[in-house]
Amino acid sequence: MGIIGEARAAEPSGLTFLQISDSHVGFDKPANPNALGTLEEALNKINALPVKPSFIIHTGDITHLSKPSEFDDADRIISQARLDVHYVPGEHDVLDEDVKLYRDRYGRGTKGAGWYSFDANGVHFIGLVNVVDLKAGGLGNLGNEQLEWLENDLKGRAASTPIVVFAHIPLWSVYPAWGWGTEDAARALDYLKRFGSVTVLNGHIHQIMQKVEGNVTFHTARSTAFPQPAPGTAPSPGPLKVADDKLRSVLGITDVTFKRGQQRLAIIDQPLQR
Amino acid sequence: MTTIVRNIWVAIALAAAVLAPAAIFPTAFVRAAETEVNIDQFTFLPQRITVKAGTTVTWSNEDDVPHTVASSSKVFKSKALDTADKFSFTFTTPGTYDYFCSVHPHMTGAVVVEAATGSNAAQ
Numbered sequence: 237m238g239i240i241g242e243a244r245a246a247e248p249s250g251l252t253f254l255q256i257s258d259s260h261v262g263f264d265k266p267a268n269p270n271a272l273g274t275l276e277e278a279l280n281k282i283n284a285l286p287v288k289p290s291f292i293i294h295t296g297d298i299t300h301l302s303k304p305s306e307f308d309d310a311d312r313i314i315s316q317a318r319l320d321v322h323y324v325p326g327e328h329d330v331l332d333e334d335v336k337l338y339r340d341r342y343g344r345g346t347k348g349a350g351w352y353s354f355d356a357n358g359v360h361f362i363g364l365v366n367v368v369d370l371k372a373g374g375l376g377n378l379g380n381e382q383l384e385w386l387e388n389d390l391k392g393r394a395a396s397t398p399i400v401v402f403a404h405i406p407l408w409s410v411y412p413a414w415g416w417g418t419e420d421a422a423r424a425l426d427y428l429k430r431f432g433s434v435t436v437l438n439g440h441i442h443q444i445m446q447k448v449e450g451n452v453t454f455h456t457a458r459s460t461a462f463p464q465p466a467p468g469t470a471p472s473p474g475p476l477k478v479a480d481d482k483l484r485s486v487l488g489i490t491d492v493t494f495k496r497g498q499q500r501l502a503i504i505d506q507p508l509q510r
Numbered sequence: 511m512t513t514i515v516r517n518i519w520v521a522i523a524l525a526a527a528v529l530a531p532a533a534i535f536p537t538a539f540v541r542a543a544e545t546e547v548n549i550d551q552f553t554f555l556p557q558r559i560t561v562k563a564g565t566t567v568t569w570s571n572e573d574d575v576p577h578t579v580a581s582s583s584k585v586f587k588s589k590a591l592d593t594a595d596k597f598s599f600t601f602t603t604p605g606t607y608d609y610f611c612s613v614h615p616h617m618t619g620a621v622v623v624e625a626a627t628g629s630n631a632a633q
Contacts, residue, residue: 265593266574300575300576301576301590302590327613327614328613331590331613370612370613370615371615372580372615373610373616373618374615374616375615375616414552414616415614471551472552472573473552474552474573474574474575475575
């Protein structure tokens with residue numbers, strides 16, 4: 237470890253990372269005929285940030301149809317950030333029956349359909365998968381195996397450890413009539429309730445929503461591809477077509493900063509264009 | 511004249527045999543029933559249909575996002591259907607077949623299959 241490394245280690249500074257979500261590479265319908273183009277705009281925005289984030293988390297729906305070419309295109313654009321990217325799959329990334337395409341690319345070191353945890357600057361990050369083995373009439377689903385793993389993963393950790401959980405479908409009931417929630421999230425949140433700072437980052441609904449419940453802050457990020465309607469304001473949650481000159485104001489990236497000593501992480505959503 | 515008529519029948523029989531291998535069985539000359547279900551605005555329309563045994567049901571996706579048609583008891587399952595893609599399944603056994611979209615499981619539907627009777631029998 238050189239001088240620079242030591243200087244950094246001595247600095248009690250926090251951690252800044254970035255969330256992107258729902259890039260839907262391959263989507264070419266009227267709501268956004270060029271989803272790959274807007275993903276590239278998002279990456280340009282990331283590369284221009286004044287504070288370079290430590291890494292990126294992608295909360296799923298990397299692709300629209302789980303096609304190898306879509307995964308390849310997404311990788312080609314996202315790698316322009318030259319940052320580590322921690323993924324969880326969305327339902328659009330696991331359209332092949334055995335989740336092979338996603339796991340071959342992103343599954344190294346993960347369990348089950350791709351869940352895992354890691355630590356950065358004293359913050360414990362947990363990536364969960366709630367888009368496989370969905371039940372008729374139900375919502376997002378974590379499943380018993382993953383929940384047991386989560387319980388073990390948290391066991392023995394100090395309650396003062398800041399926790400960031402990220403998954404594709406919201407872990408709180410945003411709008412169950414459109415499937416915007418996770419069937420067995422309550423059990424996951426039960427394991428998390430003893431921790432003083434819990435941040436839950438989701439995607440899936442292509443719009444910003446935030447809720448604070450006790451020590452838990454829930455937040456959903458914008459898509460980089462297309463917006464979806466606010467709950468109940470349209471016949472279905474399908475892609476929302478907005479005026480061409482408005483599209484970039486409803487797409488965006490999310491910047492998250494953790495400062496030691498502060499319970500809540502600072503979450504700042506930035507549109508691609510104001 | 512008789513020869514021509516006979517030749518026409520031979521031609522029809524040959525055409526039927528070539529176009530539909532199943533046509534070698536006489537009852538197959540009765541056109542099998544077909545019906546369609548649209549997938550639109552994250553809904554199966556109609557959501558519940560009743561058909562005679564032997565009916566082929568074709569689902570077609572009208573949405574801008576992919577959906578699947580998956581039997582709750584795993585009798586049938588489509589691949590992900592992109593916009594305008596179709597999936598067909600022929601129901602031969604009476605019963606109620608609940609199904610859902612495995613991508614958006616809040617989307618559910620049912621096909622009720624009744625025993626085939628009379629001349630509409632396709633098998």
